[in-house]
Amino acid sequence: MLHQELRLTGSGGQGLILAGIILAEAALYDGLNVVQSQSYGPEARGGASKAEVIISSREINFPKVNKCDLMLALTQAACDKYYESIKPNGILIMDKSIPNIPARDDITIYVVPIIETAMNSLGYPMVSNVIALGTIYEITKIVSKASLEKAVCNRIPRGTEELNIRALEEGYNLIRNHKEECYGHGCRFN
Amino acid sequence: MLHQELRLTGSGGQGLILAGIILAEAALYDGLNVVQSQSYGPEARGGASKAEVIISSREINFPKVNKCDLMLALTQAACDKYYESIKPNGILIMDKSIPNIPARDDITIYVVPIIETAMNSLGYPMVSNVIALGTIYEITKIVSKASLEKAVCNRIPRGTEELNIRALEEGYNLIRNHKEECYGHGCRFN
Amino acid sequence: MIERNVKLMQGNEACVEAAITAGMKFYAGYPITPSTEIAEISAERLPKVGGKFIQMEDEIASISAVIGASIAGAKSMTATSGPGFSLKQEGIGYAVITETPCVIVNVQRGGPSTGMPTAPGQGDIMQARWGTHGDHSIIALYPWSVKEIYYTTIKAFNLAEKYRTPVILLLDEVIGHMRESIELPNEGEVEIYNRKKPTCLTEEYKPYKVKEGDIVPEMAGFGEGYRFHVTGLVHGETGFPTNNGKIAEELIRRLIGKIEDNKDDIVETDEYLLDDADIAIVAFGSTARAAKSAVDTLREEGIKAGLFRPITIWPLADKPLVELAKKVSRIVVVEMNLGQYYLEVDRVAGKYTKVDRFGRVNGDLITPQEIVDFVKEV
Amino acid sequence: MIERNVKLMQGNEACVEAAITAGMKFYAGYPITPSTEIAEISAERLPKVGGKFIQMEDEIASISAVIGASIAGAKSMTATSGPGFSLKQEGIGYAVITETPCVIVNVQRGGPSTGMPTAPGQGDIMQARWGTHGDHSIIALYPWSVKEIYYTTIKAFNLAEKYRTPVILLLDEVIGHMRESIELPNEGEVEIYNRKKPTCLTEEYKPYKVKEGDIVPEMAGFGEGYRFHVTGLVHGETGFPTNNGKIAEELIRRLIGKIEDNKDDIVETDEYLLDDADIAIVAFGSTARAAKSAVDTLREEGIKAGLFRPITIWPLADKPLVELAKKVSRIVVVEMNLGQYYLEVDRVAGKYTKVDRFGRVNGDLITPQEIVDFVKEV
Amino acid sequence: MSTKTQASLIVEKNWCKGCGICVAFCPKNVLEIKDGKVNIKDLESCIECGQCELRCPDFAIYLGGK
């Protein structure tokens, strides 16, 4: 039985809610049950932003994520605010720009240059969210690649398909090519 | 035990509500319990107007008059609308200007030239209400004369005391001087 | 001819006189039948006692101005009827959460909507409790005579100040418009409660901190040196908004608790011939007058009836009602609606005795005979 | 990868899509969190189906325009949250007495007053029933999932048309903002009810006369040749105002009766594991989702719990609740308030079983564990 | 001058409230108030100007011609 709760965090404007929607939609294409939600409203203004996705092979009742299986953090503030909510043995994917890595040794932490890759490799900072989805895919395989790519194309502005598929691939590669490097458990002591 | 329910009817502008208030206040001066109320609002506009007074030596609970002991009618419309509510053996005082006298032989009907007296004898049509109070007093003695006169003076515009006391007296006289004439039971077949 | 300090007064007039005795210094309103005399008499009376009357552009503006004036330090009141009462609901909620004392008079008429503007009704009983959104509690009082209007209006002001909360004064067209005798008290004969003001240093003032032993926070007025913030958002002790769930829960529970936990002080009821009663009629306002007459008639006919009259409609007089229920074999709730207060009586008393309702919505005051008939028939 | 006509949709979006399927041709609103997406999506969608969207100057104007458009013949909706819902109350009463079909969505947030605008709440349960003045009844529905929002919105329109009455659709911030999968039906797959129009001669049309066998009067639209009058005053069959008490009583009783006497058609409830249950949890909206999880947990722990979920909040599901009460040894009402629906459950079920309440008002959705703990502890 | 008939100036007495507006503004002094209602006292002088109809708040007086 599959049941995964994911939390994507960062700041307003980083497209994390869209990322959550895409992930949820991909799971839906896979025939899975899914609930997506987000924190909302003025306190999100300029401050922390949060999207949540529950993906499950059974019916989802309680729609909110409390303890999560995987968390993505794109800012220090978000990371600090939520890292305690990761379940033991859970996964934290954090952007490399975040200076302080949380002190938890019961989870796997991936420190990944997501924003940097968006800026430098692709030249579009706004695709960080899609790169992040690529990393999540590569680590968890929680949805099928076909569904993920379809979902991305369905939700992004027309004409940017190619860029976004490339972003996804950058995400896959960030994990794939660097498994043995600084990502993974050991990194948390960097 | 005294318990009397009175209904003063006519059209808006005839000062019947004020008459009701004066009567109630007079009863109050006499140490009696009293409740005064009136029909109110747009349907009273140009149409029928109604003031009610309950005077009692015991506590008054239900504040509305249903069947009344005495009714005053200054217009045909009001007379027609309410004459059935007079209790058997009750009293109807109607202005002489009303053409149709109701067909009830179980009540005493006084047909009195109230409006005409106000216009012609006193020259002030607006004191009809006070003349009417005089007739009610003379017929029922339900309040003391001193209280009635005090109540009148308390409620009318300053400077018109004399006029209004005269109006009261006209009312007393209309009944007193003409008991044997056209007022009283027999008149109803006029 | 007895000479006493007794006056013939209309219900609505007694309300204003009492308000002035209670210390009302501000009235804002918008005319609506059958409450308009309250505005008219306030307009006449207030400037003579150094108070202010203003006719605002609508009911929303009226309740807003009333709350504003109260925050600024003036005891304030507004009066309206059904349609206007509906419009004031958002403002009432604001007064609840900001803990601003004020009195809102609703002289009930026939409804819903424009309904029967000149006829009496008792259709706003539940609205008085639940008309504004969000979880909250409220105080609502409902007298039955001109004299009681006077004393209940003073009580409304006192409770508003004591509990820092809007108080709804329910009247109806019958008692609002009828005239009865009333003996006005002399100065000093009635107890007047004034809001508790802070005495601490201005820097130390926390406008929403409840001092040990107090029911509500001390309330400074504007311009008195304590500069503070008032908001309709959930807020902490400083009055500044917060998204902290714990503070939110504490605030809402405190606001509800200060009313629901102080029923002993707030709830007032009246009884007539209940000692040996077998059947209790529950009624309030003008309907209770008919009910009292009905009780007399029923007694004359050998039926042991009695009258239970809540003067405090909200919070619910649950304890007295349960006691009553345990004593009688039947309760009949009589209202000029088709069953509102009945619901709560049924809830708390229905576990112990049979609870019936009798209502009418034709714009006429229910008569004693109708009540007698209903009691005997069912 | 399964290919179905399945979409990921937000609750508020599903509401608009359903409304359009149900035939909505007019939307008037004023933005307020967390309902705003309903306005935004309506603005986008309506002109594409020949409908009209207008952002009015406030909530009062919005409900007024909605009623106007409906009288003119268009199926109409508005959406809001707490403060706006309070402001719409006068208008809702007007829709009740004029029997104008319309749907009012209230996406509940934390209250009272401005409260916690971005947090969920269930504080408007009683206000939905009693928010407007005067005696009346109302229909209020409350779904718990995106899919159910879709079907319940259609039901809301259908009931509005069938019973000629405003229907309140209650949502909350959680279900309004969350996204779930939903399989959209194809055209013709859902039943759509349209108001019954008169076919008589125009001279013979009486806008408020109920034909033998009908529940409500036939309703012509403006511009269709039947010229008629609509008023919020008490009125007779011709629609013209009257002060006749008999007609007034008949009208109010008919308006209440058409809803209260047709519960079999209107009331919808859902059950989960109640067959052998010993403890029934009563919950609705997002809270019911937590309650369902709690039931699973309790069952795992050997406690025979079940879930009773009213989808129709008003009129009250009294019959099913009484049946339930007779079956279980305890009912726990769980709400994001401190006890509103509880009151009515206690009233009808409390005569047969123990009724407890569990509530929270901190702006967070109640969790399954909290419910489990409460059930086990008390 | 031709003799006017009743039909040229019509009064609906039931609706007349006796406000006197028509009387006051009739340019030819055709009308009067009698027993609290309007009365045509001098039909002959009426020039059928329609001022009375235009201003009667109760629709109680009008020209029959049209």
Add this chain to the structure above:
Amino acid sequence: MSTKTQASLIVEKNWCKGCGICVAFCPKNVLEIKDGKVNIKDLESCIECGQCELRCPDFAIYLGGK
């Protein structure tokens, strides 16, 4: 020209949201955005005109002189 001290132009970094308004309207190009916050890159050129203080929406930059 006298050497400016830090005290003449003060930045409250915690409050700065890096909007760039002060940078754009500084007549002497004294300021820049660095790591998402304002930075005084050329204090020397500052003429203490106060434009930055006047327009900073976050009260994050001001003249210390007064």
Add this chain to the structure above:
Amino acid sequence: MPSQLVKEYFRTENLPHIWCPGCGNGIVTRAIVKAIDNLGLNKDEICVVSGIGCSSRASGYLDFNTVHTTHGRALAFATGIKLAKPNLNVIVITGDGDASAIGGNHLIHAARRNIDITTIVFNNNTYGMTGGQYSPTTPTGDKGTTAPFGNIDTNFDLCELAKAAGATYVSRSTIFTTNMLIKQVENGIKNKGFSFIEALTTCPTYYGRKNRKGEAVDMMVYLKENAINIAAYDKLSEEQREGKFVVGEIYKSNRPEYTEEYQRIIDSFSKGV
């Protein structure tokens, strides 16, 4: 037997109306009907919307599609009606209180949108229905039951307000200058946009009595003597204007009409189909 005009356009079974003897409301109502008659409009395509007040009772007497709404909201209701059925000629009947006290916001917004609604304000300078309180148009110093010591508010110039808010036809007339009023209603209805017509009328029962303005006739004479046509008014000195008021067509302009603009959006989508 009522006149042809009354028979044609009134629900005569509801007459006589509830208004007091000498109340100007009947004069304005008849003028509106006369204008409609002059324009030869189809009764089925006329919708009259009113608020609450003595004047707003007019809708019930008229044989059109009629709605007597809530206090102050007639224009909001009318906006919904007009959008739902743009082919209807929507006319709003409202009092000075209804339109400019509780309803002031809807007035300025309807004007701003330039939605094709013709609004006729029966301005009797008071709240008649509730018994003579001062209203936003009660002249400063005058009395009302809620202004026992004289009104200290300044009264609105409703025409100026409507104009500033965006109305594209603005006029004023009185119950004395009835033919002018009829003409203005005609022009207001013909204007494709928001038309605002202020009809100065009288409440002899309350406003008149409270302010010792005499009987209905005296109040009409007052209107007659102090109304100055706009052309003439412009030539008067400040002094000469004292106590006078302007009547006539005060403002006309041309802007896109709201429902037409909306239709353009709809058409942009259906074109493709």
Add this chain to the structure above:
Amino acid sequence: MPSQLVKEYFRTENLPHIWCPGCGNGIVTRAIVKAIDNLGLNKDEICVVSGIGCSSRASGYLDFNTVHTTHGRALAFATGIKLAKPNLNVIVITGDGDASAIGGNHLIHAARRNIDITTIVFNNNTYGMTGGQYSPTTPTGDKGTTAPFGNIDTNFDLCELAKAAGATYVSRSTIFTTNMLIKQVENGIKNKGFSFIEALTTCPTYYGRKNRKGEAVDMMVYLKENAINIAAYDKLSEEQREGKFVVGEIYKSNRPEYTEEYQRIIDSFSKGV
């Protein structure tokens, strides 16, 4: 460490504020405070009342007697406050939606009464707090989340509206012309009567983004380039005015102030005593 001005007049413990980077609200708020400082008013005698909206959050940051009321009703609350304590300097902070959508009626009535309240409208041409819907001041054709195909409403000229309603001081400025704004707030407060000041500001997050107006700086440049002082504006031709807007003191007049008039009534009774 904040500046002297900020330390003196702000509740610094509540800072930084919630506004987005580059939001103009902070600029207007500081300008108001600066004006108060320039006038040397006593903080205890200043009362700031706001409605609901991003801009209305300002009251919470200011160390005066402050009330954050319900949406649209700030002026009604302020009216009650001013009447209860006429010695207070009452300042209303409000958004374009708060003041002219839901609150439009209170605005025109406060202006009509000429009650001594200084109102500053933070006009960012949108409902910022709820995420960028069109407002009564969104220019025709512009987009909002509820005007996806372009706004078909005409926008209010708020200054004209306030003037027609009766305000005795009416001015407009922008967040670029900050010193002008400060001066106007000073003059508004000094005016014994109702003062209306429209401060054109920016919502880069919603209005700016939706309408491709660039970043905060670009939007300020726009305000800089299109604001024309009233004296200059009067001399421009229709054509030259295209796309420009007036700033400056638009209208000033003198009428009795409401609370003073009321005091006169009170005094008429206490004199006798």
